[in-house]
Amino acid sequence: MKFSVLTALFTLVALASAIAIEEPGASVVRREVLLERQGANANRPVPTGACCVAATSLKEDVCFNNGQSGRCVPDSVNNCGATLTCIEDSRLTCNAAVLERGRPTCRRTPGA
Numbered sequence: 199m200k201f202s203v204l205t206a207l208f209t210l211v212a213l214a215s216a217i218a219i220e221e222p223g224a225s226v227v228r229r230e231v232l233l234e235r236q237g238a239n240a241n242r243p244v245p246t247g248a249c250c251v252a253a254t255s256l257k258e259d260v261c262f263n264n265g266q267s268g269r270c271v272p273d274s275v276n277n278c279g280a281t282l283t284c285i286e287d288s289r290l291t292c293n294a295a296v297l298e299r300g301r302p303t304c305r306r307t308p309g310a
Contacts, residue, residue, distance in 0.1 A: 238260045244262065245261040247263060261284035268289075271283060271306060275306060
């Protein structure tokens with residue numbers, strides 16, 4: 199069976215167009231949408247940014263800050279006032295033995 203150069207070129211073009219080119223922040227957005235669809239916060243919105251959603255977010259809710267996943271915890275580091283603060287997972291210390299809202303209790307690591 200012989201393949202022409204045109205057939206090989208057409209195949210390469212088809213493969214190249216099938217590959218999705220993704221922007222750097224697109225994976226975070228896709229992850230947020232998936233978490234909301236899965237009910238990560240019991241169908242409450244997944245906050246994005248330094249502060250969680252006032253009068254909606256609860257302690258230990260999943261959130262996103264600086265492109266990283268985190269948790270809504272009481273802290274004043276981001277100047278959110280009475281609203282819970284979104285702290286990235288890398289800056290949290292969690293205690294798996296103590297559950298809060300069905301998840302391990304997490305607080306910001308001092309100095310982080």
